[in-house]
Amino acid sequence: MKIESRERDGAVVVALVGEVDLQHSPSVRKHLMELMFDRRPVVVDMTAVEYIDSSGIASLVEAYQAARKNGTRFVLAAVSQPAMRVLQLARLDKVFALADTVEAGLSA
Amino acid sequence: MSNAPPSIEVINLDTHYGDRQVLKNVSLSVNPGEIFVIMGGSGSGKTTLLNHLLGLLRPTSGTIRILGKDINTLSSLEMQDLRTRMGVAFQSGALFSSMSVGDNIALPLREHTDLDEMTIGIVTRLKLEVVSLAGFEHLMPAELSGGMIKRAAFARAIVMDPKLLFCDEPSAGLDPVVASSIDDLILRLRDAMGMSIVVVTHDLDSTFKIADRICVLDKGEVLALDTVDAIRNSPNERIQNLLNRRTEEAEVDPDAYLRRLLGEKEKHANQPTQGRTGL
Numbered sequence: 001m002k003i004e005s006r007e008r009d010g011a012v013v014v015a016l017v018g019e020v021d022l023q024h025s026p027s028v029r030k031h032l033m034e035l036m037f038d039r040r041p042v043v044v045d046m047t048a049v050e051y052i053d054s055s056g057i058a059s060l061v062e063a064y065q066a067a068r069k070n071g072t073r074f075v076l077a078a079v080s081q082p083a084m085r086v087l088q089l090a091r092l093d094k095v096f097a098l099a100d101t102v103e104a105g106l107s108a
Numbered sequence: 109m110s111n112a113p114p115s116i117e118v119i120n121l122d123t124h125y126g127d128r129q130v131l132k133n134v135s136l137s138v139n140p141g142e143i144f145v146i147m148g149g150s151g152s153g154k155t156t157l158l159n160h161l162l163g164l165l166r167p168t169s170g171t172i173r174i175l176g177k178d179i180n181t182l183s184s185l186e187m188q189d190l191r192t193r194m195g196v197a198f199q200s201g202a203l204f205s206s207m208s209v210g211d212n213i214a215l216p217l218r219e220h221t222d223l224d225e226m227t228i229g230i231v232t233r234l235k236l237e238v239v240s241l242a243g244f245e246h247l248m249p250a251e252l253s254g255g256m257i258k259r260a261a262f263a264r265a266i267v268m269d270p271k272l273l274f275c276d277e278p279s280a281g282l283d284p285v286v287a288s289s290i291d292d293l294i295l296r297l298r299d300a301m302g303m304s305i306v307v308v309t310h311d312l313d314s315t316f317k318i319a320d321r322i323c324v325l326d327k328g329e330v331l332a333l334d335t336v337d338a339i340r341n342s343p344n345e346r347i348q349n350l351l352n353r354r355t356e357e358a359e360v361d362p363d364a365y366l367r368r369l370l371g372e373k374e375k376h377a378n379q380p381t382q383g384r385t386g387l
Contacts, residue, residue: 022221022268029227053269055223058230082302089300090237 003031008043009106011073015045020056029059036066041073043105049083057086064096073097077105112140113176115272115304116161121170123156130156132328134170140271143298143305145315148325149350157325158276158308162196163187175271192220195265199277201257203249203264209236210245213264220268235263239293255286262293266301273297275307279314291317312351316340324350 001018012035020028035042044060046052060076067074077099079087087093099105116138123131131153138144146154159165160172163179172179177190203212214232217223223231236242239259249257258278265273275294279287291314298305309315315322315336322339324331324347332339332347339347 022223025227026223029224054231054234054267055221055227057234058227061230061234062226085300089296090234 003028005031008102011041011043011106013043013045013102013106015048016052017048019050020052020059022053022055025053025055025059028056029062032059032063033066036063036070036072036074039070039072042067043073043075043077043099043102045077045102045105046080046083047078047102049080052083052086054086057090057092060096061092073108075099075105075108077102114138114173115140115142115175116144116306117171117173118157118161119171119173121157121160121167121172123160123165123167123170125156129168130328131160131167134325134328134330136323136330136333138304138306139320140304141298141302142320143294143307143318145319145322146306146308146325147310147312147315147322147350148331149310151327152325153328154308154310154325155276156328158274158306161306162194162274163191192216192268193271195268195270195273197258197261197265197273197275197278199280201249201261203257203260205249207249208245209241209247209249209252209260212249212260213245213267216264216268231267232263235267236260238266238297239263240289255282255290258282258286258290259293262290266297266303269301269303271303273303273305275305275309277309277311278307279309279311284313287311287314288317290314294318326350 001016001020001024004015004017006013014031016028032042064074075097078101079098084093087096097108099108114137118134118136121131121134122129134157146157148154156165160167161174166180174190175193179187182190210232213235214228217228217231233245236245239262241256241259241263244256252260278290278294282290294305294307295318297303307318319336321333321335323333324339326346332342332344340351342348
């Protein structure tokens, strides 16, 4: 899987591409927590997430909680169907800030 | 279903306990994302078949492929690796009584991954949310009801996000409402995670609610393997007896019966005649 970060409109857009599984979720966690440490607003572009397991979801939860503590923005944008099904299984779609598109996430 | 290779393939499986043949020429396959129910009366061989699928027993002959691997040719290390992609919710729950519910559920992650404790904690509590046991991680298994133990066992079985989930009598001993909630959980897990799920049960209501296909075992043989509707409408008398909870009187072989009463050995390796068969 790939993690692609780019600056946009004062925020960092982090695109997760491929399968976020046990093997890759530690690097996703590290990447997101470093951004949280720097108090950066983050929009996670999940358009191309083909699969995300519970450890990947846990990384998003931890980063989201850190953002709430910081008072910074953390939005999951354009969540793919496979990822949304996993979020819905644990009712996390009611917890995360979600946006239909990256643009909507940036202006949230 | 898709054209992906089957999650499970069983080909001509024969197995014996001593001289007694318990499974006879069993063949079946389970597709990715399928809920496959193995049903049959007591003594039909369904638990033995499950134990073979889990790699806990060696067959007399036949082939079992799990997630593409022939489990009878795997080294113990390879088998262990395969098991990390399988989850099992045992009938009794099989929780460690000396560990809290949370530690029971976290155990596979601590044993088989390098995830940090924060992630393990979140995943554990996530799974407790999924099985509607949120906030119960600090309780001990002895403090849970039967339905809660089943749900905790499910949480542990899915904590590694397995590709293949086995459930042994998931609704046994539960009241109908709790049993139905376990069925709903099985359906949600399949739909959200796309896992293949094998359920061993004799609960007809549960079977008809969750199954994509049903394998009916009878006296160690596959009596039928088909969709729910096909099984419901089967003209086979033995299947209808199972579905309608009618008992069958086994035919009496006077010679064999007398030998059993007198404690003499069977002349052939036939399976012993069962007194009654039913659900």
